[in-house]
Amino acid sequence: MRHFLFLLIFSLSGTFAAAQAIIPIPVQTEARPGVFTFGKTVDFVVPQSQPEIKKYAEELSRFIRPSSYPVLTRKGKNPAVIFQLGKDEKLGREGYVLEVKEAEITLTANTPAGIFNGIQSLRQLLPAGLENRQTAFTGAISVPRCRITDYPRYAWRGLMLDVSRHFFTVEEVKDFIDRMSQYKFNVLHWHLTDDEGWRIEIKSLPRLTEVGAWRVERHGAFGETRPYPKEGEKATYGGFYTQDQIRDVIKFAADRNVTIVPEIDLPGHSMALLAAYPELSVKKEPKFVNPGAKFAEWYGAHEFKMLIENTVNPADEKVYAFVDKIMTEVAQLFPGEYIHMGGDECYHGYWAEDAGVQEFMKKNNLKDTKELQAYFVRRVNEIIASKGKKMIGWDEILDGGGLPKSTAVMSWRGMAGGIKAAKEGHYVVMTPTTYAYLDYTQGDKSVENPIYADLSLAKSYELEATPEGVDPKYILGGQGNLWTEVIPTLQFAYYMTYPRALALSEKLWSPQNASTFPDFVNRLENVFGRFDQAGVSIAKTIYEPEVAVSRKDDRYYLELKTAIPGADVYYSLDNTYPVKFSSKYSGPVEIPEGRLRLRTQTYKNGEALGRELLISRDELIKRAK
Numbered sequence: 001m002r003h004f005l006f007l008l009i010f011s012l013s014g015t016f017a018a019a020q021a022i023i024p025i026p027v028q029t030e031a032r033p034g035v036f037t038f039g040k041t042v043d044f045v046v047p048q049s050q051p052e053i054k055k056y057a058e059e060l061s062r063f064i065r066p067s068s069y070p071v072l073t074r075k076g077k078n079p080a081v082i083f084q085l086g087k088d089e090k091l092g093r094e095g096y097v098l099e100v101k102e103a104e105i106t107l108t109a110n111t112p113a114g115i116f117n118g119i120q121s122l123r124q125l126l127p128a129g130l131e132n133r134q135t136a137f138t139g140a141i142s143v144p145r146c147r148i149t150d151y152p153r154y155a156w157r158g159l160m161l162d163v164s165r166h167f168f169t170v171e172e173v174k175d176f177i178d179r180m181s182q183y184k185f186n187v188l189h190w191h192l193t194d195d196e197g198w199r200i201e202i203k204s205l206p207r208l209t210e211v212g213a214w215r216v217e218r219h220g221a222f223g224e225t226r227p228y229p230k231e232g233e234k235a236t237y238g239g240f241y242t243q244d245q246i247r248d249v250i251k252f253a254a255d256r257n258v259t260i261v262p263e264i265d266l267p268g269h270s271m272a273l274l275a276a277y278p279e280l281s282v283k284k285e286p287k288f289v290n291p292g293a294k295f296a297e298w299y300g301a302h303e304f305k306m307l308i309e310n311t312v313n314p315a316d317e318k319v320y321a322f323v324d325k326i327m328t329e330v331a332q333l334f335p336g337e338y339i340h341m342g343g344d345e346c347y348h349g350y351w352a353e354d355a356g357v358q359e360f361m362k363k364n365n366l367k368d369t370k371e372l373q374a375y376f377v378r379r380v381n382e383i384i385a386s387k388g389k390k391m392i393g394w395d396e397i398l399d400g401g402g403l404p405k406s407t408a409v410m411s412w413r414g415m416a417g418g419i420k421a422a423k424e425g426h427y428v429v430m431t432p433t434t435y436a437y438l439d440y441t442q443g444d445k446s447v448e449n450p451i452y453a454d455l456s457l458a459k460s461y462e463l464e465a466t467p468e469g470v471d472p473k474y475i476l477g478g479q480g481n482l483w484t485e486v487i488p489t490l491q492f493a494y495y496m497t498y499p500r501a502l503a504l505s506e507k508l509w510s511p512q513n514a515s516t517f518p519d520f521v522n523r524l525e526n527v528f529g530r531f532d533q534a535g536v537s538i539a540k541t542i543y544e545p546e547v548a549v550s551r552k553d554d555r556y557y558l559e560l561k562t563a564i565p566g567a568d569v570y571y572s573l574d575n576t577y578p579v580k581f582s583s584k585y586s587g588p589v590e591i592p593e594g595r596l597r598l599r600t601q602t603y604k605n606g607e608a609l610g611r612e613l614l615i616s617r618d619e620l621i622k623r624a625k
């Protein structure tokens with residue numbers, strides 16, 4: 001009995017050690033006592049004639065030991081890491097089995113993509129110090145014994161990167177891809193065109209990048225007070241990717257099991273296109289590439305008005321010939337199945353006012369501008385299909401009806417569009433603002449960059465991409481979207497993307513209900529250490545309390561919630577510093593009258609974590625619910 005108990009306890013704590021490390025949580029982890037140690041001699045053994053696997057093995061070998069372990073095709077007597085291909089239906093294309101024994105690690109998969117994913121899990125079991133590429137790691141390198149069987153729930157696990165609102169270089173895009181692939185994302189949705197910049201070289205339409213890739217430089221809040229370009233002002237901010245660069249990025253992504261889905265956003269969001277070719281609009285007026293100036297009015301509930309025309313003219317045949325030229329080159333460049341045609345937030349006001357457009361609608365039996373947009377979407381679908389590709393678009397492409405079944409829908413205005421689309425028999429990718437918009441504010445507004453909406457890590461972790469009552473076969477998966485209006489640098493892009501993207505990756509890779517938020521947070525704290533070592537600052541807003549204020553009669557009450565197990569929040573309302581062992585928060589407190597400020601600081605195991613929050617009483621009262 002004592003023996004049995006000992007074993008049980010050992011195995012539970014062992015399970016904890018192995019499972020604690022990995023995000024997204026694997027399908028199955030069996031932990032055993034003991035470790036594999038990377039000592040002086042370890043052989044990496046790969047199958048013959050598998051150059052991709054050999055490359056992965058070489059990279060892993062260099063990661064663990066810069067002087068590198070040998071990569072061989074036959075196992076000898078040394079401890080070994082063995083990579084092998086097998087045939088196990090349940091693993092599919094991307095799954096793997098990772099078995100760590102004391103003298104041998106074996107990684108088995110059906111394809112190199114599965115091997116790649118298995119390596120990402122193994123990497124998370126290795127010491128975080130290895131992620132530091134500046135300082136050589138000198139500690140012992142061992143991996144807990146375990147057997148992990150793992151495969152994805154969804155085939156589409158994406159992140160969208162907007163490179164129009166701010167431009168990111170080829171090296172930065174590659175870095176973004178490399179990092180997402182470590183957490184088993186497999187689709188980069190590359191938002192290449194928008195009002196603020198056209199970023200893809202189209203050889204037959206050179207003005208798209210000569211003119212459309214550049215805007216005058218402005219600072220300050222995007223979409224608010226930035227002035228329009230002055231007469232004759234040189235456009236100096238921007239950039240674009242040449243087709244050679246794009247091919248290079250596609251190859252880099254493919255080597256990491258990432259498919260790139262390019263987006264050409266039509267018929268709205270086209271001010272950069274129209275700056276280059278204004279004749280394709282209804283009014284044919286000269287345009288500029290928007291430098292982040294206000295040109296729209298937003299009324300909430302997805303209602304808006306564009307003060308400057310940013311739509312192509314769907315009644316003009318020249319537009320379709322133009323789109324054909326673009327799609328011909330896009331289809332030749334990108335090997336993936338899908339091309340994204342946008343379709344979102346298209347203002348119909350200029351169409352509605354134009355006699356030529358009205359006549360076109362009458363001739364084609366289109367009763368309103370919604371049907372006109374649906375007509376445009378069908379024409380673009382035909383063009384994309386003629387290049388051997390499938391079309392995907394934002395959920396507005398359902399409006400107006402008649403969407404061909406072969407077209408996939410990306411649901412962003414909540415889940416409703418996705419549910420409707422799946423019920424109509426379209427494939428769907430779920431990217432609802434409510435769970436997946438990575439540009440939304442992720443912590444307290446007093447320390448974060450406030451934008452028009454909030455999305456906490458806990459909320460992202462609630463994403464369930466297959467709604468009840470929907471046939472799961474239509475749900476391809478989901479995706480986090482990083483719009484970059486307020487994100488000018490790669491470092492800040494990481495800050496906004498992670499850790500919420502990790503919550504999404506778990507929701508898209510791991511089985512439904514495979515874990516809980518507190519357990520995810522436990523594993524996340526381990527992953528924080530890996531990002532720290534890699535020199536990448538990601539948001540740790542989860543350490544900062546959620547500040548809620550309630551009102552009862554004329555009194556106001558403060559609530560401070562923390563999502564971190566074992567963390568305590570200390571606070572003061574009298575401008576003293578909330579230090580450990582002073583005023584520990586234990587339940588709602590009344591906010592007294594007076595000119596005072598709330599200060600908070602979180603502690604865990606005696607260590608201050610996250611930032612201090614400092615919020616005036618006036619601001620607290622404004623937040624009262």
Ligand code: ACM
Pocket residue numbers: 344345394412
């Ligand atoms: C979108 O957020 N406009 C798709």
